[in-house]
Amino acid sequence: MAVHSQPARPVMLGQNQYGKAENRVVRVTRDGATHHIKDLNVSVSLSGDMDEVHYSGSNATVLPTDTTKNTVFAFAKEYGIDSAEQFAIHLARHFVTSQESIHRARIRVEEYTWDRIATSEAAAGPAGPDEPRHSFVRSGRETRLTQITYDGSSWEVVSGLKDLVVMNTTDSEFWGYVKDRYTTLPEARDRILATQVSGRWRFNWTGDEQKAPDWEESYEQTRTHLLRAFAETYSLSLQQTLYRMGARIIDHRAEIDEVRFSLPNKHHFLVDLEPFGLTNDNEVYFAADRPYGLIEATVLRDGCEARIPVDLSNL
Numbered sequence: 001m002a003v004h005s006q007p008a009r010p011v012m013l014g015q016n017q018y019g020k021a022e023n024r025v026v027r028v029t030r031d032g033a034t035h036h037i038k039d040l041n042v043s044v045s046l047s048g049d050m051d052e053v054h055y056s057g058s059n060a061t062v063l064p065t066d067t068t069k070n071t072v073f074a075f076a077k078e079y080g081i082d083s084a085e086q087f088a089i090h091l092a093r094h095f096v097t098s099q100e101s102i103h104r105a106r107i108r109v110e111e112y113t114w115d116r117i118a119t120s121e122a123a124a125g126p127a128g129p130d131e132p133r134h135s136f137v138r139s140g141r142e143t144r145l146t147q148i149t150y151d152g153s154s155w156e157v158v159s160g161l162k163d164l165v166v167m168n169t170t171d172s173e174f175w176g177y178v179k180d181r182y183t184t185l186p187e188a189r190d191r192i193l194a195t196q197v198s199g200r201w202r203f204n205w206t207g208d209e210q211k212a213p214d215w216e217e218s219y220e221q222t223r224t225h226l227l228r229a230f231a232e233t234y235s236l237s238l239q240q241t242l243y244r245m246g247a248r249i250i251d252h253r254a255e256i257d258e259v260r261f262s263l264p265n266k267h268h269f270l271v272d273l274e275p276f277g278l279t280n281d282n283e284v285y286f287a288a289d290r291p292y293g294l295i296e297a298t299v300l301r302d303g304c305e306a307r308i309p310v311d312l313s314n315l
């Protein structure tokens with residue numbers, strides 16, 4: 001029997017990245033008696049000349065993940081945290097420009113919001129001179145997100161939010177849809193529309209510090225437009241509402257070229273109260289948690305490219 005010798009099939013290293021994930025950094029800024037908090041969860045992911053650490057175990061090009069963690073905390077002290085975006089841009093630039101072996105940095109940030117606890121009537125307004133302003137309550141607000149990617153020449157800034165839960169108790173219909181032999185859904189002329197918004201928006205900023213958006217202002221305005229579009233759209237479907245939310249952001253925020261949403265349709269079913277001799281005039285609902293419709297789409301400025309990943313859980 002002939003023996004066929006096969007050349008060894010080469011095994012190649014593919015895409016790789018490394019860094020320290022979920023650095024929980026809280027920065028307190030003390031402005032006299034008035035304190036300010038930034039509460040972030042920062043994940044660093046670096047890539048570059050990392051073949052040898054995988055192939056031979058040489059660590060000669062590896063900046064330890066422990067160092068990347070230390071850098072996050074040191075930067076919080078040295079430069080402060082004006083915004084999640086600004087902080088992440090600073091970190092990304094540092095890793096790529098300070099280490100020859102690192103060619104690309106991706107910094108992801110989750111931000112948690114804290115509200116001031118009002119200790120008197122005055123505390124709710126501007127701080128009085130002797131007013132202690134150092135007590136906070138973690139807000140039930142959504143989680144704010146940003147992801148910065150820098151490869152030494154081009155920047156990509158994608159910000160957004162998750163877990164923003166909203167509901168309209170009327171001005172929502174759903175009818176006129178395709179029906180086949182499995183369709184049982186009754187047409188709705190007045191239903192609840194509720195969702196837990198996960199959204200991302202991509203900035204057209206190209207790296208010029210002088211032309212950087214006011215990141216805090218941009219976030220608050222974008223959130224406001226999104227909420228107003230949800231509230232003001234008379235909805236014939238969650239798809240239509242999604243489009244209006246994205247379009248309103250693109251129309252009003254020149255710094256944003258692309259918006260993507262992932263919207264679970266949080267179904268609210270009218271409860272049949274007839275067995276109890278009661279009518280239900282759109283008053284009592286069963287809030288189902290699963291299964292849920294899942295409506296996802298990108299809304300783009302005309303002529304712009306879609307770059308936000310289709311699956312937002314990958315971002």
Ligand SMILES: O=c1[nH]c(=O)c2[nH]c(=O)[nH]c2[nH]1
Nearest residue numbers: 174185236237238239265293
């Ligand atoms: O807004 C909706 N869009 C759908 O595609 C859909 N499908 C469904 O069963 N209910 C709804 N609601």
